[in-house]
Amino acid sequence: MAGRYDPQTFRAPTFHDATPAFRDGGDSPRAYLERCLAAIAEREPVVKAFVTINTEGARAAADESAARWKAGRPLSPIDGLPIGIKDLLETRDMPTEMGCEAYRGNFPKRDNAAVSALRRSGAVVLGKTTTAELGGAHPPATTNPFDPARTPGGSSSGSAAAVGAGMIPAAVGSQVGGSIVRPAAFCGNFALKPTQGGINRGERQSTSMSTHGIHAGSVEDVWVTSMAIVRWAGGDPGKRGLFGPATTPEAVKPSRLIVLETEGWPDIDDATREGFARMLAALEAAGVTLLRRADHAWIEALEGAIANGRSLCGSITAWENHWAHRNLVDEHPDRVSERAKAVLARAEAMDFEDYRRLLVEREAAQLRHAALAPLADACIMLSCPGPAPLWPGDRPGQPLAPRPTGDFVFNAPSSMLFAPAFTMPLMGVDGMPVGVQLMGQQHEDARITAMARWMMQAVTPVVVA
Amino acid sequence: MAGRYDPQTFRAPTFHDATPAFRDGGDSPRAYLERCLAAIAEREPVVKAFVTINTEGARAAADESAARWKAGRPLSPIDGLPIGIKDLLETRDMPTEMGCEAYRGNFPKRDNAAVSALRRSGAVVLGKTTTAELGGAHPPATTNPFDPARTPGGSSSGSAAAVGAGMIPAAVGSQVGGSIVRPAAFCGNFALKPTQGGINRGERQSTSMSTHGIHAGSVEDVWVTSMAIVRWAGGDPGKRGLFGPATTPEAVKPSRLIVLETEGWPDIDDATREGFARMLAALEAAGVTLLRRADHAWIEALEGAIANGRSLCGSITAWENHWAHRNLVDEHPDRVSERAKAVLARAEAMDFEDYRRLLVEREAAQLRHAALAPLADACIMLSCPGPAPLWPGDRPGQPLAPRPTGDFVFNAPSSMLFAPAFTMPLMGVDGMPVGVQLMGQQHEDARITAMARWMMQAVTPVVVA
Numbered sequence: 001m002a003g004r005y006d007p008q009t010f011r012a013p014t015f016h017d018a019t020p021a022f023r024d025g026g027d028s029p030r031a032y033l034e035r036c037l038a039a040i041a042e043r044e045p046v047v048k049a050f051v052t053i054n055t056e057g058a059r060a061a062a063d064e065s066a067a068r069w070k071a072g073r074p075l076s077p078i079d080g081l082p083i084g085i086k087d088l089l090e091t092r093d094m095p096t097e098m099g100c101e102a103y104r105g106n107f108p109k110r111d112n113a114a115v116s117a118l119r120r121s122g123a124v125v126l127g128k129t130t131t132a133e134l135g136g137a138h139p140p141a142t143t144n145p146f147d148p149a150r151t152p153g154g155s156s157s158g159s160a161a162a163v164g165a166g167m168i169p170a171a172v173g174s175q176v177g178g179s180i181v182r183p184a185a186f187c188g189n190f191a192l193k194p195t196q197g198g199i200n201r202g203e204r205q206s207t208s209m210s211t212h213g214i215h216a217g218s219v220e221d222v223w224v225t226s227m228a229i230v231r232w233a234g235g236d237p238g239k240r241g242l243f244g245p246a247t248t249p250e251a252v253k254p255s256r257l258i259v260l261e262t263e264g265w266p267d268i269d270d271a272t273r274e275g276f277a278r279m280l281a282a283l284e285a286a287g288v289t290l291l292r293r294a295d296h297a298w299i300e301a302l303e304g305a306i307a308n309g310r311s312l313c314g315s316i317t318a319w320e321n322h323w324a325h326r327n328l329v330d331e332h333p334d335r336v337s338e339r340a341k342a343v344l345a346r347a348e349a350m351d352f353e354d355y356r357r358l359l360v361e362r363e364a365a366q367l368r369h370a371a372l373a374p375l376a377d378a379c380i381m382l383s384c385p386g387p388a389p390l391w392p393g394d395r396p397g398q399p400l401a402p403r404p405t406g407d408f409v410f411n412a413p414s415s416m417l418f419a420p421a422f423t424m425p426l427m428g429v430d431g432m433p434v435g436v437q438l439m440g441q442q443h444e445d446a447r448i449t450a451m452a453r454w455m456m457q458a459v460t461p462v463v464v465a
Numbered sequence: 466m467a468g469r470y471d472p473q474t475f476r477a478p479t480f481h482d483a484t485p486a487f488r489d490g491g492d493s494p495r496a497y498l499e500r501c502l503a504a505i506a507e508r509e510p511v512v513k514a515f516v517t518i519n520t521e522g523a524r525a526a527a528d529e530s531a532a533r534w535k536a537g538r539p540l541s542p543i544d545g546l547p548i549g550i551k552d553l554l555e556t557r558d559m560p561t562e563m564g565c566e567a568y569r570g571n572f573p574k575r576d577n578a579a580v581s582a583l584r585r586s587g588a589v590v591l592g593k594t595t596t597a598e599l600g601g602a603h604p605p606a607t608t609n610p611f612d613p614a615r616t617p618g619g620s621s622s623g624s625a626a627a628v629g630a631g632m633i634p635a636a637v638g639s640q641v642g643g644s645i646v647r648p649a650a651f652c653g654n655f656a657l658k659p660t661q662g663g664i665n666r667g668e669r670q671s672t673s674m675s676t677h678g679i680h681a682g683s684v685e686d687v688w689v690t691s692m693a694i695v696r697w698a699g700g701d702p703g704k705r706g707l708f709g710p711a712t713t714p715e716a717v718k719p720s721r722l723i724v725l726e727t728e729g730w731p732d733i734d735d736a737t738r739e740g741f742a743r744m745l746a747a748l749e750a751a752g753v754t755l756l757r758r759a760d761h762a763w764i765e766a767l768e769g770a771i772a773n774g775r776s777l778c779g780s781i782t783a784w785e786n787h788w789a790h791r792n793l794v795d796e797h798p799d800r801v802s803e804r805a806k807a808v809l810a811r812a813e814a815m816d817f818e819d820y821r822r823l824l825v826e827r828e829a830a831q832l833r834h835a836a837l838a839p840l841a842d843a844c845i846m847l848s849c850p851g852p853a854p855l856w857p858g859d860r861p862g863q864p865l866a867p868r869p870t871g872d873f874v875f876n877a878p879s880s881m882l883f884a885p886a887f888t889m890p891l892m893g894v895d896g897m898p899v900g901v902q903l904m905g906q907q908h909e910d911a912r913i914t915a916m917a918r919w920m921m922q923a924v925t926p927v928v929v930a
Binding site: 092109110111112113116200202203205206207208209230231232233234235237238239240241319320323324326327330331352355356359 | 557574575576577578581665667668670671672673674695696697698699700702703704705706784785788789791792795796817820821824
């Protein structure tokens with residue numbers, strides 16, 4: 001059954017263009033919030049994007065924001081922005097359950113650094129969005145906003161679905177393998193997975209390639225929300241943090257883009273392959289030169305260095321999590337999923353020298369990527385191998401489906417390269433969203449955002465029936 | 466009043482030389498533990514090094530270790546080692562109170578990655594050792610084992626004091642500014658503050674220049690304990706971890722050492738200055754060439770780059786902790802010290818660009834240090850400006866003493882340079898210990914350990930009345 005998504009007509013809610021009316025009283029943050037609450041009332045029973053919604057707290061915050069806008073003193077460009085927070089991040093006014101039975105009722109009265117920064121910027125922290133268990137693969141009940149039989153992707157399932165369903169204009173997600181870009185691509189979001197270390201992860205520093213990132217309905221809201229967080233929370237400890245202007249960079253046309261195949265190339269379905277080819281043809285028609293693996297030995301070298309990226313990302317992260325997950329399973333043996341236990345068992349079969357070998361591979365791939373800087377402005381690739389897959393749920397007694405939230409094969413590269421990736425809802429395949437992403441060199445977050453802005457202006461989204 | 470320490474006769478308990486007798490039944494881990502418990506019974510009422518002691522758990526672990534040694538199957542060279550764990554690190558069988566009223570009764574049933582690795586190595590986790598509040602400057606009740614009127618140093622106060630008092634042969638400490646090397650130097654310990662990232666900090670990843678490190682009564686026990694942890698816990702996420710053999714490196718005589726003054730040079734007391742000069746003269750007499758800031762422009766450049774190290778370390782760490790500490794103070798306003806609140810206020814007056822400037826300074830200093838690699842085998846410097854200061858406690862109504870656990874002026878350099886530092890109890894001044902340290906290039910932990918071993922064989926400890 002086809003979904004109901006059309007990339008040429010679909011518009012997710014946006015915030016950046018609503019704020020001028022907050023000054024003159026034509027609109028207000030409170031009225032904006034009420035529209036979100038109405039959308040939630042309509043869509044949430046099927047989409048199930050939220051774990052907790054703090055309606056009263058949000059209304060109070062929106063009223064305070066309204067007063068600031070009327071007085072001409074907003075705290076930031078996102079003052080009044082209703083936002084969802086992935087339920088891995090601590091919030092002082094809502095529990096943090098991490099999609100895991102072992103954390104049911106967990107309620108530390110603390111704000112993650114990014115959440116604290118959002119509040120200082122005036123954002124309205126509306127609710128906690130669902131996550132796959134512990135940021136892994138075991139899915140929440142959330143459904144895809146364009147077809148409830150399909151996954152919204154994961155692990156930032158609720159953040160992507162809430163934006164795609166038009167319930168909120170922006171949400172915070174996080175990624176270690178593909179947990180921002182993939183669900184964003186499945187749900188028609190824009191999203192920036194920043195350079196590793198770009199946005200302070202607060203209490204969540206335990207893995208070497210996870211980042212916070214923003215899902216939103218427009219390039220502009222992704223960027224200004226990211227920078228508003230960095231204004232107060234900075235980057236990870238010891239890291240340089242995100243660079244760029246507080247306002248969205250002007251559109252910049254790329255001269256040359258490298259088309260990366262990645263190890264996912266054989267897995268692309270026919271319709272998506274056709275759509276991506278048409279997208280690339282449109283870029284060439286617009287005057288962008290495309291380079292491919294056959295065109296240059298250095299591109300082929302990067303393709304080779306990331307050809308095992310999915311396995312590499314999975315193993316590195318499983319190792320880095322294994323002490324914490326062992327403690328959790330020992331304390332709550334019946335409240336952690338079999339999926340998470342299987343990952344733990346795999347990690348416990350590794351040793352530190354195995355892990356070190358993977359770090360060397362990752363570092364080598366990063367060097368191969370850095371070597372491409374003089375060749376092109378950025379890399380372009382699919383954000384997922386096709387539309388969100390159907391997800392009927394696990395069946396008792398059957399083996400666990402390997403990837404219930406979809407395949408992160410197109411997301412492992414930016415994760416392992418510590419590179420920024422900006423995904424755009426530029427394709428519709430079988431009535432479902434499919435994302436296309438730009439990946440830049442480390443710290444070129446603003447540069448790929450400028451090019452993403454150009455692409456949204458210059459390229460018509462592709463529809464494949 | 467003079468203390469009772471003589472570096473030429475004092476011997477802290479050692480473990481590496483006890484294990485041969487575990488095989489033939491002449492001694493046993495249980496008997497070793499009982500000797501520790503007897504020392505604790507004698508010294509602990511005054512020294513107050515422990516927050517919690519798990520006597521029964523330790524006896525059971527020691528009995529299991531004894532059986533392994535008798536069967537000829539010890540898990541590692543430290544199987545049976547009674548060890549103390551700084552009370553910042555989580556332990557599944559004891560509370561983790563972090564020297565802070567707000568954490569009174571905090572008891573997560575989890576093991577820090579290093580603690581988990583110690584257990585897998587067969588070590589006997591005997592107790593939690595005191596820490597200055599949250600690893601900062603507000604002192605615990607612990608006293609110096611050589612003079613109860615003086616501080617043991619901090620923040621690893623209990624780890625250093627317990628080893629110095631002969632209660633245990635080894636303890637885990639941690640350092641962000643000077644929290645391993647300084648208390649070790651005040652308490653007659655050996656200690657290795659490893660290369661940044663060398664030992665996995667587990668749940669404690671939130672600052673960019675903290676490390677776990679080992680306090681012990683000998684070079685050998687420091688090294689084998691460090692490597693036993695790394696065998697199972699590795700380094701920090703994404704970091705290469707400690708390199709070196711599982712057994713202690715053979716002694717290596719350095720050819721050339723750089724004498725670093727640091728910003729602490731004017732603060733050294735006269736007796737300590739005389740003692741250090743005699744120590745350096747002994748090295749020259751043994752054939753070691755010494756280089757100083759006047760000898761080479763690159764050395765002067767490093768001295769310049771670390772001349773503000775104390776302030777730089779303090780500000781970076783205060784910034785990195787400030788979200789977590791703000792949450793804590795908001796939740797428990799009356800259960801956090803005024804000292805910690807003053808640091809928090811200073812951090813909250815910074816912004817992210819201030820922090821970034823400090824990162825640039827730190828990185829510049831690291832480049833200056835790396836440039837010295839071809840000049841010499843290592844740097845040598847005092848571990849503290851003199852013996853542990855008197856600490857009569859805060860006086861109500863009076864301003865807070867600025868550094869109740871002593872000055873970390875000689876410890877900031879290795880912290881900000883991410884460099885390994887090995888401190889040795891090579892001086893006695895006024896009947897109190899004063900440490901001397903070797904600092905190596907990043908990842909030269911094994912190399913400075915080999916040189917430390919040589920120094921302990923080749924140089925007679927200096928006594929200044």
